[in-house]
Every structure is written in structure tokens, then in C-alpha cells.
Amino acid sequence: MVRNVVLVGHSGAGKTTLVEALLAATGTIQRAGRVEDGTTVSDFDEVEVRQQRSVNLSLAPVVHNGIKINLLDTPGYADFVGDLRAGLRAADAALFVVSAAEGIDGLTRMLWDECASVGMPRAVVITKIDHQRANFDEVLASCQDAFGDGVAPLYLPVDGNGLLGLLSQRFFDYSGGSRTEREPDADQLELVEQYRGELIEGIIQESEDESLMDRYLSGEEIDTKVLIDDLEKAVARATFYPVLATAPGVGLLELLEVVTQGFPCPPEHRLPEITTLDGKAVRVPVCDPDGPLVAEVVKTTSDPYVGRISLVRVFSGTLRPDMTVHVSGHVPDREHDLDERIGALTSPLGKTQRPVPKCVAGDVCVVAKLAHAETGDTLSDKDRPLLMTPWEMPEPLLPVAIRAKSKADEDKMSQALSRLVAEDPTLRLENNAETRQLVLWCMGEAHADVLLDRLAKRHGVEVEKIELRVPLRETFGGRAQGMGRNVKQTGGHGQYAVCHVEVEPLPSGGGFEFVDKIVGGVVPRQFIPSVEKGVRAQMDRGVVAGYPMVDIRVTLYDGKAHSVDSSDMAFQIAGQLALREAAAKVPALLLEPVDEVSVLVADEYVGAVMSDLSSRRGRVLGTEAVGTGRTLVRAEVPELEITRYAIDLRSMSHGTGSFHRGFLRYEPLPSHLADKVASAAE
Template identity: 70%
Template structure:
């Protein structure tokens, strides 16, 4: 670590940077849409001198909006890197989307960072998703701090928001500064007032009123810091009336923040610049360096031998692709976090991974040459000579590496277990708009899959539909927009078909007669069959009971083949495959000249259709077992909704932190849009998983509507 010196209420890192490069802080910004994350990033870039006016770099491009779709949707939809320098500390700010559909990029940011900065608007209540993310970071011990934004908003309620943060995040969430409005802060430890009139920071002593409001809050802050101190005598000394040196308090504060046991709150106003210098000081002085953050799990390629690597620029190379973007002109660009070693241009690395084969991602185990390295800011890519352990860098021309893949030395290949990704649960069926689009569709989807690990592409063999499994409507809209704007592929959404099936309602018998006379050889085949339903999952059984050669032996397999083909096509207008039946061939007729394999195949199919019409057909629907996790307040709502979807609730289980899991079995036809509906009824706090359970008979009234719609 570089040396430290005090400037405000925390220290900055100063002096010469380490010999292996600059000191680094990787900080991910977390918060709901509208909390002000992107605006905060821009204000920090201005405050650090990285850019000269909010939102613009030298080439005029925007700082954080990498995608034209973000402008159209008026929200961030992708992970964006914004690096800045503050007192010889490089701070990599990772701006993440706040909308739930883009949680994949959020989790990528959490993986790439060493500390999370929760951005909370003082003009809006804290949403349930933010609380969930706080608990998730807490579970893995990630250091966290809180920024309270929009102090200049007409509805700003600093005191109420701070109280809500402490209620939702815990007692160790304490402010380092108190706002004096939208144009100044009071340092809780230093007792100094920092004003930003005219856009520059100045200091003064507090007024009598300001000093009075400071006393109580300052005492609570000092006690909170001392409780986290490794010096067990410090609390006794403080309670005895000893005046604890500010340096001691700041050092203990920094250590507590770095290890994730204390969470400072910094109020800011991005419009006026209030709090920007203070926040930069906290990030540079108190946030942990990459060397202080635990390394993700690393193994050899066979997974048998675990490795522990420090964040050492001289160590073995270990890096991970945390974000992939593609451009029709630039090609593929990978955002890479270097965990160990040093990554250099033109080096040959081993690409390994990943664990998402079930979503259409290929498993990788190959060598690839690294292209140019650059430091991205907006759409500007600034070349860099090399990237050391702990840093983030954009890598060009990694044509095979995808998000989540590991980069390592080709002579010492390693594998990192990627971060957990939620399952995409909103299906969207698409068709190419024209033949030209159909020709390019596969390539366009392959590029989207490489970029987005939350996307799963399915060619359903039963419904013959191309289905994109997405995180929600906004995610689906973004994917279709990118197909069109980036890759020139135009598609249309169509109604999703759930793979229903048919089975017999009872026993029956029928004759299949296929007789045609043409100028040459005719077609002649007659077969008589009996049919009956089988228990679920028994499949198909064909029994030959023909006697006396009524159906020649060579044509009996033809009858079976025709029956099987008709089962695949279905026997009703709805044309769903038929399953779980027994067919017994017991009689028939043949002609010495006009009978043939095809004639008996046709007769077998006709016989099954006639028998099914006589016996009646039941539609079978797939049933999923789902587990829905929601806050306790929404359990009743969720259970009532599931009942309305013809679901059977199997039970509930409390999982702590005021949350409950509801388990139920629900027909697939009823939960096609459940990802959207659950988010609405739980205000974004509910999640669910689903897995196939079995097929069950569909109620007659529901089946009648589907059959009528297919006729």
C-alpha cells in the first residue's frame, strides 16, 4: 500500500505508487433505477479531473452509455467501466443497471469489484431489491458503503432515508458527514464545514447551530468506530473521558470499512458537486485494495486441485472475462478483471470455461492470442501497455472467450468458478421476418449468447419454435433491439406454444382402410386395431395378434411405423403428439399386387385416428414444481395468485430475514408470464425457480378452449 495523509475526515493514499503500477480500487455502484448512479459517476469523473463536464469525454461520447438502446430506454442496461485517478490511486467505477431484468450485469460488477457502493436516493424509499442485494453482499463479506443522493430534490428527506438505511442495512451504517443543505457538509470527525459554493470546496468552522447538531451524531459515530477497533482498551478510555486522537479513529475506521464490518454513509449532491471530494477520499483511503479481497475459487481444469493465488503482478496469470460486447465494426471486446499476474498484448493465453452449457454456451478449452489492451471510458478506448493484478482492462480480439471464461497461462491453465447467475424465466418465441433475416439469425443469436450469460436460446423440438429465455420484458426488448440495430436481423414475436400432448380417454377399436386404384399398381391395405391408454410415462406398446396371414408378416412393421408417425402428428386438429397408448393389431387384408409398405403405413395411421375419435382424446399438460421466495408480507398474495393459476400449494418454509419460500405445482400454461407477474405483485422483491414435474390431464373446460382455438 502507498503512504497515507489526511485531508478531510478520512485519509487519501499519497506518495509514489507501487513499483508494479498504481494502487487500485474496484468499486461497483449498486442501486435501483433512478437512484442516480450514472449521474454520480459523471460527477466523480468531473471532480477528479478525468472529464471537464458531466457526461462527456474528450471525443464527445457519453461516459456510461455504451449502448444506443440505453438512450432509447432512458436507463442503464449494461455494466460500464469508468476509471479515474485520485491522488495516485486508480479507482475503477463499475456502473451497474438498476433494473431487475439486467441482474446479470449487476452480478458481473459484484464479481469484478472489491467493494460495493450502495446508491440511495433521499427522494425515494429504499426498494426491496436493494435490501436483497445488501444481504447478498453481507453473506459473502463484501465491504459496503452508502451514498445518499439528490440532496437538492424538492422531496429530499435525508434524516428519513438515513433512518431507513439503518433499519434495512443494520446499526453499523453511520454517517461520516452531515449535510447543511444542498451546498455543504459537516465533517463528523474533524468538526469542519466543507462548502461547495461556486463549485469549489472551502472549509470553515461550524456555526453554533451546526455545532449543536453535530455533538450527538459525532458521539454515536465515534462509539461505532471504537466498537470495531482491534484495540480493546479504546472503549474504556473513551468512556473515561479521554479524547481519542483523530488519526486513531480514522485508522480504525479504514480497517473496519475494508474488512466489511463498518459501513460509512456519505451524503452527496451530484448537481452541485457536494460530497464528491469526500467520497473520493473515502474510496481511496478506506476501500479495500484487490490484495485485501478474497480470491474466487480457483482449480485446475480437472477441478481436482484447488489453487490459492495472491493478487501479485509477478504471479501466475489469472483473469476473468466479466463482460463481453460485440460491434459490427470493432468486433468483440472483452472487459477483463486481472486477479493475478500481468496481462500483456499479443500474449497467448489459455481460455477455459464455462459452466453454462445448458444455456447454449460452448465449453472452452483452447489457446488464444490477446489483442490490444485499453482502458475504456465511454466509447473511447485508451491504449495501455499491460494490466497488473487487481486492475480491469478491455481486451480486443478474444474471438472465442465469452463472459465468465477464465484466462490463464497456457502452460499452467486454471479455471475460476463463475459467479452465480439467475435462471432466465420469461420465454419469448420469435420467427425471422424474412428469408434474409433467417440466414443471419443463428449468427446474431450466437453473438448475443456470448455477450449475455442470462440469455438462453432453445429450439424446442416439440413445438418447433425458437424461444429466447429472458429475464423480463425489458431484457427481451433489449435483445431484439440489438439483433436489429447491431446485426441487422429483424424478427417478430409470436405466441408461445406450451408442449401439450394427447392420450386416449378409453378403449376402442377401428379399421384403417387405404384403397386407391390408379392406372398402374394401386394401393391396398386394411388393418384392424384395438387401442387403450397406458399409465403415465409408459410410452408406446405395439402388439401383433394377427393370425392366418391376414396381414403379411413383412407389412406388420409398416403398420407400427404408420401408427408411430400418426402419434407424432397427433390425432386432433390441435396436432399435439400422442403418448402412453397400447395398440394391438389383430386383423387386416392385403392384395397380392397392390399392397405395399407405404400403403400399410397409411392404413395404420388412419386406423389410429379412427380409434382415437371413437375412444376420445384427453389433452395432457406439463406441470412444473416452482419455489417462490418472497418477503413474508406477500406470502398470502402469492398463494392466492397460485391458486388462481390452477396451482397446488405444497407447503411454505421460512428462510430467515423475513422471507418465506412457497412451493407449489402449477401447469406450464399458467406461468408463461409469471416472471413479470411475480415482480409486479411483490414490488420486485420476489424470485422463483421452476423445474419440470410431470404431465397431467388438462381440465375439459380448458382443453375445449385450446381445441376450439386450433380448429
């Protein structure tokens, strides 16, 4: 029997501390936070040790009453939402961790909605009830307000070292270091009566026994076992969300009971869509150890000594060490359709990897030496390759331009970056041919810092951030004529080419037109394409700040040639000179890319977002309500103004806002900004 539980909550809520406490409570480790090698459970990643925060999805298995519980600890920063979604994919239920001292934030609300969208069973555990600033009642009310109906406590904390069971009507005292049970005193009994009725009514409302409510309202005492059975069913159906309370050494057994009895087991989890490699739907038995192998890589990491390590959830069949599996994925330009022999199977505990003989359907394990498998890939039988529909990953929207610090770093950088991309599907790598910059598209500043830390410490590649260049365009501000004269005599064959052109701007998006108006053969027919080729070459290099030129019509109307010294190259150079002379006679305009931006925020931040977009030279096009309490703001914003919008929006909306962007068109850059760009280019 297995339970797969993902721990969700904002940074500082106490997720990792709770995992360590559960490991200690079940005897997996000797004391909270320490494993056999002396490190903490969260010390498996050197980046986390240095930055003092969780940045990875991690697995910690415990056993309670013969049931294995795979605890999947997720990062609490919005930058690492990719690991959160990987945890949701691998888990069958979610445990929301909320601090009694700090309450909930906007990110926690967003995560709750994300779990609700996939029908994930949930419970809430309020930690740090022994903290001097703890306010259980206030935080409980915040949870009920933020998460909606069905959120109700099963236990009430008393003085940070005891719990009142609302269904059992018993007091569990932890003040002596171990749990003792007794009848509640008079004051405690009043508390039980105050909350118990609301809890029972909530359970009965979700009961499949329609007569239960009438019996309860008529004054009948409902048997506690019946209530517990209905509670467990409602939790598994994701219609009721129990609230528990913990502190160091307090409430852990109660939490383990809810996890093992209330949370669903893997056979109750609906499988994602599974197809053959050519897209035909396949029916696979749910969580059958003897069925066809279907497993998924939910997280990939690289160890400098062990190599690539893959966290794998098995949905069907059985995974065994040294077996050959088929690796398939949804990224067409990578090596994702091959057979590969896996290495050892292990169960992690901190840095320690404990070998396991097999991993059956419903379980999670770590697989070594999957050299080609990446996060999101499917592992299946080599004779029956299958493919699971991938989970949706957020789009990285923060561009960070980097360059290697030395030639040695440059030589190693390509391979190191490819490994980071394989590990992290929320990272996108762009080698921009126009700006000649290497750009990492990240989820946020913390994500970027972690990536650069890994490059340096794990892969030995030192890089530095540089100013991001936005690919601009150039065009003509009016009609002008230019002459290109390329006449040189160096002995033997020289160069002779003269051409006269007229250049005029085209409407935005007009591209490039070349018009031949030569009469009388003043420019021989075979050299007219040479003039066009030279003009195009100069357009690619630009005439103001080195950006490509667009939206012009060039008309060749006169010229001169020499019977001996004229050549293709001579007229190419003349075409370039003619365009440059014409550009010197009229203002050349710089064009900037404008993006279509959609911002989704809570209603309370709409005014601030619209004002901010306007301050970025944006044009707000309108708003529309999306669900309850959220608004979508549509705008057109210059790309120069939103390179760091992922950071600014998160700050402005307290981590609750999201946005999408897409290229729309080019527009003239304001003159004061164009002058700065031109000066910098000179």
C-alpha cells in the same frame, strides 16, 4: 495502487450521474457528463442512448491522490442482474447509491443481501441531498432498518450545500463553488453531538482494541486518528458501513477519501477457486504481477466496427497487448479450450478507448479482438491453462417467441443470436422442435426489449414477437376400436392392407405399448412392425390439435393381407388410419405440462402470491420460512399459466420476489381450454 468499486442501486438513484461527477472532480473530464468527444460517459452503448437507461456494466477509471479507482457502474433494473453479478466479481468493494428524494426499494435490499453473501465491503452514498424533496434523516433511517447494524453516517448534510464532519467536528462549506472549512456554529455543533456518539460507539465495537470501549465509557477522549484507523479496518472487513452524502459538486472529495482509504485494495480480495482444466485445485499467489496469468472476462460486447470487446479483470500475472493466451470456459458445447492472440489493451472513457501498455494483477481493462472468449471465460498462460470457478448466474424465466420478418433477416438471424448469447450469459436460446418456435429465455420484459433492439440496430436483423406455444400432449379418453383399410388398385402392384386395433388409455406417464394378438397369420409376421410404425407416426402428429399422443396401449388383433399387393408402406398407412378411426369414437384428451414452482418472497407478499397462484389453477403445497422475513412458497402450476410469471411476480412483490420452475408431469387440460385449442388447430 488500485481500488475496484462497483456502484449498486435501483434505477434513478443517480449512479451514472455520480460516476460522471467523480470523473469531473478528479479532472478526468472537463465537466460532469462530457468527455473529449462530446458524448456522455454513459453513451458508450447505442441501446442506452435510445432507451435512456443503463443496461450494461461499464467501466470508468479515475485517479485520486495517486490511487487509480475503477468505477464499475451497474444497471439498476432487476432484468440486468447478470451485469450486477459480473460487477461484483470484478470489484473489491461496493458503493450503494440511494436517492435522498426517493429512498430505497426492495431491489436495493436484495442487492445488499447479495453483496453480504460474498462478504463484499460496502458503503452507502445518499445522493440528491439538494433536491426539494430530499429527506436525509428519513432515508438514513430506512437504510439502517433495511441494511442492519453497522450503518452510520460520517457526514451530515446542511442545506444541500455543506457537510458536517462527525469525526473531525468541522463544517465543509460548498456554497461558494469550492470547498472551504470552518468551525461549526452552535446549531451545527448540536447536530454533531447528537450523531457523533453513536458513530464512535459503532466504530469502537468493531475495533480490535478491546480496551477502547472501556476507555471511551470512562470519559476518555479517543484520538481521532485512532478512530479513523479502526473505521478503515472495519470497512475493509465488511463489518461497518459508512454513510456519505452528495449533491452536484458537494461531498465528492469526502467520498473519494473513503474509497481510497477505507475500501480494500486487490491483494486483500480472496481469489475464487482456480483449477487446472482437468479439475485439480491450484494455488495461485494473490494479486502477484509476476505470478501465473489468471484473468476473467466479466463482460463481452460487440461493436459493429471494432468487433468483440471484452472487459477483463486480472487476478494474477500481467496482461500485455498482442500476447497469446489460453481461453477456457465451463460450457462444453462451445469452443472454449484454445489459444488466442489478444489485441490492444485499453482503458475506456465513454466511447473513447485509451491505449494502455499492460494490465497488472488487480486491475481491470478492455481487451480487443478476443474472437472466441465469452463472458465468464478464463484467460491464462498458454503453457499453463487454468480455469476459474464461474460466478452464479440467475436463470432466465421469461420465454419470448420470435420469428424473422423476412428471408434476409432469417439468413442473418442465427449468427446474430449466437453473438448475443456469447455476450449475455443470462440469455438462453431454445429452438423448440415440438412447437417449431425459436424462443429467447430472458430475465424480464426490459431485457427482451433490449435484446430485440440490439438485433435490429447492431446486427441489422428485424424480428417480431409471436404468441408462445406451450408443448401439449394428446391421449385417449377411453377404450375404442378402429379399422385401417388401405386398398388401392392403380395397375400393376397396388396397395392392400387391413388392420383392426383396440386402443386404451394408460396411466399418466405410461408411455406407449404395442401388443400383437394376431393369430392364424391374417397379418403376415413381417408386416406387424409396419403397423406399429404407422401407429407411432400418427401418434407423433396427433389426432386432435397436432400434438404428440402419449399414454396409450394399441392392440393389433385382426387384419387382412394380399399375397401381391401388401407391402410395408401399405400396412404403415393402415396403422395410421386405424388409430385415427379409433380416436374419432371416443373423446381425445389434451394434456398440459404442469411445473413444480418455488417462489421466494418477503413475508408481506406471501398472501398475495398464494392467492395469485391459486387464480392460475395452481395448487399451493405449503410454505416455509427462509432466513429472516422471507418465505418460500411451493406450488404446482400449469405451464400455460406462468409463461409471463417473471413479469407478474416482479410487479406483485415490487421487484423482490424470485422463483424457480421445473417440469413435473402432464395433466388433462380443462375442457373449455381444450375446446379453444382444438378450434384453433382446425
